[in-house]
Amino acid sequence: MSNSVLILNGPNLNMLGTREPEHYGQDTLSQIEDRCRKLGAELGWEIDFRQSNNEGELVTWVQEATHVHQAIILNAGAYTHTSIAIHDALKASGVSVIEVHLSNIFQREEFRHTSYISGLADGVICGFGGVGYELALRTLAVKK
Numbered sequence: 491m492s493n494s495v496l497i498l499n500g501p502n503l504n505m506l507g508t509r510e511p512e513h514y515g516q517d518t519l520s521q522i523e524d525r526c527r528k529l530g531a532e533l534g535w536e537i538d539f540r541q542s543n544n545e546g547e548l549v550t551w552v553q554e555a556t557h558v559h560q561a562i563i564l565n566a567g568a569y570t571h572t573s574i575a576i577h578d579a580l581k582a583s584g585v586s587v588i589e590v591h592l593s594n595i596f597q598r599e600e601f602r603h604t605s606y607i608s609g610l611a612d613g614v615i616c617g618f619g620g621v622g623y624e625l626a627l628r629t630l631a632v633k634k
């Protein structure tokens with residue numbers, strides 16, 4: 491299998507940098523992507539970085555990850571708290587997952603404290619803004 495990591499971003503994350511900096515910081519998603527690509531190159535990972543507002547598209551991308559990507563770094567956005575479909579796809583894929591959130595979901599509304607992904611993830615990183623994606627990549631490099 492290639493040294494490829496799939497970084498998936500869910501709904502509304504394409505809006506980063508436009509509103510709610512108190513929760514999500516100032517970075518745009520494309521700035522986060524650039525930093526992941528730079529760090530990925532240093533660590534020897536090929537980075538496939540995607541965003542979708544569509545639950546079904548995220549499910550399809552997870553399904554296609556089997557035997558293609560070493561791991562998925564997943565910020566499923568609000569689908570984290572609702573999507574049994576993404577949970578089932580992750581479970582069936584057998585691909586290692588690291589769950590990432592920009593904000594500390596446990597300091598926020600009660601409905602954000604539930605994740606359908608955490609129980610399947612190798613680990614969860616939240617509350618460190620865009621740096622969380624880089625921490626996830628570094629963790630994968632240690633496990634390589």
Ligand code: CA2
Nearest residue numbers: 502503505506509567568591592593602
């Ligand atoms: O903290 C995270 O990374 C979240 O996954 C972000 C989701 C939220 O629903 C999760 O509970 C936690 C929302 C991302 C929306 O981002 C926006 C950024 C700027 C303007 C509008 C939305």
